[in-house]
Each structure stands twice: as C-alpha cells, then as structure tokens.
Amino acid sequence: MAGQLHRRNDRLRGKKRAVAQQDDRVPPGQVVTERFPVLHEGDLPHIKIAQWRIRLFGLVTAERVFDWASFRALPSTSIKADVHCVTRWSKLDTVWSGVATRDLVQAVTPSPSAHYVLVHAAGGYTANLELGAFLAADALFAWAFDGQPLLPQHGWPLRLVVPGRYFWKSVKWVDGVEFLAENRPGYWEERGYHMVGDPWLEERFGW
Ligand SMILES: Nc1nc2c(c(=O)[nH]1)N[C@H]1C(S)=C(S)[C@@H](COP(=O)(O)O)O[C@H]1N2
Ligand SMILES: [Mo]
Numbered sequence: 001m002a003g004q005l006h007r008r009n010d011r012l013r014g015k016k017r018a019v020a021q022q023d024d025r026v027p028p029g030q031v032v033t034e035r036f037p038v039l040h041e042g043d044l045p046h047i048k049i050a051q052w053r054i055r056l057f058g059l060v061t062a063e064r065v066f067d068w069a070s071f072r073a074l075p076s077t078s079i080k081a082d083v084h085c086v087t088r089w090s091k092l093d094t095v096w097s098g099v100a101t102r103d104l105v106q107a108v109t110p111s112p113s114a115h116y117v118l119v120h121a122a123g124g125y126t127a128n129l130e131l132g133a134f135l136a137a138d139a140l141f142a143w144a145f146d147g148q149p150l151l152p153q154h155g156w157p158l159r160l161v162v163p164g165r166y167f168w169k170s171v172k173w174v175d176g177v178e179f180l181a182e183n184r185p186g187y188w189e190e191r192g193y194h195m196v197g198d199p200w201l202e203e204r205f206g207w
Contacts, residue, residue, distance in 0.1 A: 025082055025092060026082075026090055026092075027084055027090070027199040027200050027202065028200075028202050029088060029202055030084055030088055030089070030090040030199065031088055031089060031090065032089075032090050032091070032092060033089045033090070033091055034091075035089075035091075036091060036145075036154070037085070037089055038153045038154065039085065039087065039167075040125070040153075040172060041125060041187065042123055042124075042125070043123070044152055044153060045121075045122035045123045045173050047122060047156070047157060047173060049068050049157055050068075052067065052068050052157055052158075052175075053065050053066065053067055053175060054066050054071060054141075054158065054174060054175055054176060054177070055175065055176045055177075056104070056105075056107065056108045056176070056177050056179075057176065057177075057178055057179070058114065058117075058118075058177075058178040058179035058180055059110060059111040059113055059114040059179040059180060059181060060108040060109060060110050060111060060114070060179050061108065061109040061110075061111065062108060062109070063108070064107050064108050066107075068157065071099070071141075071158070072143075074099045074103060074104065074107075075099065075100075075103050076097060076098060076099055077097070077098070077099070077100050077103070077140060078095060078096065078097040079095070079096055079138050079140060079161075079163075080093055080094070080095045081093075081094060081096070081138050081161070081163035082094065082163060083161070083163055083167050083170065084166055084167060084199040085166065085167040085168070086166040086167070086168055086193065086197070086199075086204050090199075094145065094146075094161075095145070095146050095147065096140060096142035096144065096145055096161050097140075097142060097143065097144040097147070098140045098141045098142035098143045098144065098158070098161075099140060099141045100137075100139070100140045101134055101135050101136075101139040101140060101141065101160075102135050102137070102139075104141060104177075105135060108179075110131065110179045111179070113181045114131060114179035114180060114181060115130065115131050115180070115181060115182075115183075116128060116129065116130055116131060116179075116180040116181070116182065116183045116184065117129050117131060117134045117177050117178060117179055117180065118177075118178040118180060118184050118186060119134075119160055119169075119171040119174060119176070119177055119178075119186070120171070120174070120175055120176035120177070120178065121171045121172060121173045121174050121175060122173040122175050123173065124187075125171060125172075125173075125186075125187050126171070126186035126187050127168060127169040127170075127171050127186035127187065127188065127189070128169075128183060128184055128185055128186045128189055128195065129162060129165065129169055130183070130196065131179075133162060133164055133165055133169075133196075134162065134177075136162065136163075136164050138163050138164070139160070139161065139162045139163070139164070140160075140161055141158050141159070141160055141161075141174060142155075142158070142159055142160075142161045143156075143157055143158050154172065155171075155172030155173055155174070156173075158173070158174050159171060159172040159173065159174055160172075160174050164198065165196070165197045165198060165199070166193075166194075166197040166198075166199050166203075166204070168188050168193065168197070169186075169197055183195055192205050192206070193205060194206055194207070195207045
C-alpha cells in the first residue's frame with residue numbers, strides 16, 4: 001500500500017516536472033506541435049543549384065557571392081533548437097545543419113556602422129534582424145533538417161534559422177544578406193509584424 005502510494009507520488013512528481021520543463025521551453029501564447037507545418041507567401045521558387053548564389057552585401061568591407069560549392073566548403077555545424085511561429089505553433093528539438101551565421105560573416109567583415117541585416121529570398125521575401133540576433137550562437141544557414149536535405153517547401157537549398165526570433169524571420173530560399181546602418185522592415189514587418197519579434201516577449205505586432 002505505502003509502496004504503491006510512493007510509486008504514484010513519484011509518477012505525479014515526474015509528470016509535474018515534465019510539464020514544468022515544457023512550460024520553460026514554450027513561450028507565452030504558443031502551442032507545441034509534432035508536425036512540421038509549411039508556411040509561406042507565394043509560390044515555391046524554382047531554384048537550380050547550378051545557378052544558386054548567396055550574396056553578402058551592403059555595409060561590408062568586401063562584398064562576397066558564394067555559389068553552392070563554395071558555400072558548402074565553409075565550416076559547418078549542427079544545432080538543436082525550438083522554433084516558434086507567430087501563428088502560435090512551436091516545434092521543439094528541431095535539428096538543423098549548415099553554416100553558422102558567425103562563420104559566414106567572417107567572409108565579409110561588416111563595417112562598424114552595420115547594426116541590422118535585411119535577409120533576402122528568391123521571390124522577393126525579406127525579413128529584418130538586429131545584427132546581434134542574426135549573429136546569435138544558434139543562428140545558422142541550414143541545408144539539412146533532421147539529417148536530411150531540406151525539402152523544397154521548407155526552403156531548399158538553403159534557409160536561415162534564427163531560433164531566438166519568431167519563425168517568420170527564418171527566411172527560406174535565402175539568396176542574400178544586406179548589412180544596414182538603419183533598421184529596414186521586411187515583408188511582414190511592413191505589414192505590421194514586429195521589428196524585433198522575440199517570442200519570449202510576445203513581440204508579435206508593432207515596432
Ligand atoms: N522566403 C520565405 N521564407 C519564409 C516565409 C516566406 O513566406 N517566404 N515564411 C516564414 C514563416 S511565417 C514561417 S512560420 C516559416 C515557416 O517555415 P516552414 O514552412 O519550414 O515551417 O518560414 C518563414 N520563412
Ligand atoms: Mo510564421
């Protein structure tokens with residue numbers, strides 16, 4: 001009897017612990033999903049890997065353009081992180097492989113007056129980030145999700161992943177990074193979404 005009660009209490013404690021841990025990881029107003037929703041404006045861009053380029057430009061010492069081979073030659077890394085979409089789904093423990101934004105930025109050296117980036121995608125989508133958020137330790141340009149090449153609808157061949165910001169800032173089909181002195185709104189920011197977009201502060205709308 002006592003043993004059973006103990007076991008039951010242990011189980012309850014374990015459950016509470018699991019719930020508390022999840023609360024710590026899920027920002028306010030978000031709901032965890034196991035699925036991987038696909039969300040974007042417009043049609044899937046048609047990208048040919050031979051023509052693919054990413055251009056780093058704006059306030060940099062030397063502009064750089066990488067083709068696929070030269071991009072893949074950069075040092076690579078993997079991260080495990082949670083992503084949070086402003087439409088209220090969160091996905092935990094997503095695993096991405098690619099090039100850390102910190103490693104890519106070595107190639108251009110932003111000028112001291114660069115404090116923001118505008119990230120560009122094929123098809124014209126853009127999103128802005130403060131340079132500090134763009135260069136967070138867990139931010140990367142990913143070519144793989146869960147060990148598999150990205151699917152076209154998730155941004156193949158390359159997407160940005162910035163776990164510290166709502167997922168609309170994680171630009172799919174990325175083809176450019178523009179370094180800026182002044183903050184410039186991207187596609188959703190021009191339509192009322194937040195210039196920063198920290199999910200823990202629920203910065204969904206507004207500047
Ligand atoms: N190029 C581009 N990137 C984009 C978007 C988009 O419309 N175009 N949508 C953003 C939004 S709102 C979200 S939630 C995520 C969704 O990524 P997923 O489709 O891989 O889940 O992509 C982001 N990146
Ligand atoms: Mo989103």
